[in-house]
Amino acid sequence: MAYSQGRAVVPPVGELLFEDPPADVHIKYGYVRGDGYYVIKVASGFYQNPQLGLPSSNGLMLLFSRHTGVLEAVLLDEGHLTDVRTAAAGAVAARYLAPREPGCIGIIGSGIQAALQLANLARVTSCRKVLVWGRNPDRVAAWREQFANGEFDVAAAADIDTLVDRCRLIVTTTPATAPLLEAVHAGTHITAVGADAPHKQELAPSVLAAADIVAVDSLSQSDSRGEVYRAVDAGELGRGAAVELGRIVSGELPGRTRREQITVADLTGVATQDIEIARAVYEETVHAH
């Protein structure tokens, strides 16, 4: 809401690129007018780290007083808070766009983000049946293990078509660079969070063309990354057809109004989310004790 209402000051993302070993670092920063803090997030991807037994993602958040510039906290989260805020945004999208009774939740991808998305959905839907699909069956089996004794009933889907047939709430969380979903049934909501860089894509333009509502977190960012610009470039989605999720959350625009609508939330992540999760963690934990 703050972002869509222009209350967030979010300068262009800083970027540092490395060769040998290949890596990239992104610096996202800003503040929400009226807040007591400004936040700088550093997020890195060092893609040969797994060969060293280290995760490829890393990072931290710095929280400063907006009144004095004094450093209040270093949140050495190594990327965890980015994962959490991304999953939280998925739940917000589902709250406003997913059908009340999706029958089954479909999770595409079997990584950390797939698990966090599912965990957060527990707060916005009563559905507890889950189908998961991933490229690597062993990884899918391991992924299902973490939900073995929980509230969700998680089964592996033989293929994406089966998942699409049974699920009316689908979350895509993969690093795919070619579409995984070509079509969905009436009444389906899809949240796509995997395509955070220009070369990534999870949804065919036809999926967005069939949607009654296409919501994004940032319209300006959707011009160059995520699913929307692909569909626009393909001539399947009109320029200006997408709306910002923040305007739906604020009530300015409607969310899902009819059971048979197809809705898409294409989330690429904005610094406002980093600002807010850093503030929340600081105020709820560090500052409170």
Place this chain on the structure above:
Amino acid sequence: MAYSQGRAVVPPVGELLFEDPPADVHIKYGYVRGDGYYVIKVASGFYQNPQLGLPSSNGLMLLFSRHTGVLEAVLLDEGHLTDVRTAAAGAVAARYLAPREPGCIGIIGSGIQAALQLANLARVTSCRKVLVWGRNPDRVAAWREQFANGEFDVAAAADIDTLVDRCRLIVTTTPATAPLLEAVHAGTHITAVGADAPHKQELAPSVLAAADIVAVDSLSQSDSRGEVYRAVDAGELGRGAAVELGRIVSGELPGRTRREQITVADLTGVATQDIEIARAVYEETVHAH
């Protein structure tokens, strides 16, 4: 040298501006190819802080492994390392450009940077006679106190003309927005470090016009801040007349070759200095123990 030889990767500076209270935050970052680290520096100015008993400047440096992205150190220097690296650069400029026997060192300004510049000059000149000038005589008197029992013989200059008459090595360290120096004698070197923002100026264009060598730390930065672009805009200095100090340090271009030359070093500060001082502090102290 690394910067002038294109070995430093230094993206555009990130900037965050605030109103009420007025403040600005700058994020400088980058790495030197072949180094083991990348560095992010946050430097802030919160201009109403003195009313709260806090310094207006603040900041920190983050040092990460360039190989894995792992955070190696948070240097919570609150701006001190920026002060130190700026003063060290002044000494480097004096080493290559100041006359061997300047007779007297002239310091214009009476703040922290003025003191650090003088302290660093002890390493590159044998001159120990100093004249200082500042707008506020009480502040100048207090400033002189810190050198009372040291190796320098520091006297207050009645006016800038007196200082210019007696000193052949002059350092300007003020936040002036109009020229303080209009002319200097043959054989004088001036290092100007105060004008780090576009609206600041310490040297009249005539001073640069009279110089045999005008050196800057960054040619690209000198197009929009510091003294050079003022002199170019005034038609007193040819475009392309300034050279980078790094090319003098590397021996590619000559420094001072004759006693009567007038030389100017106009330093606005580059991220390479932040990278190197963070690395030096980390390797010499944190990492060594």
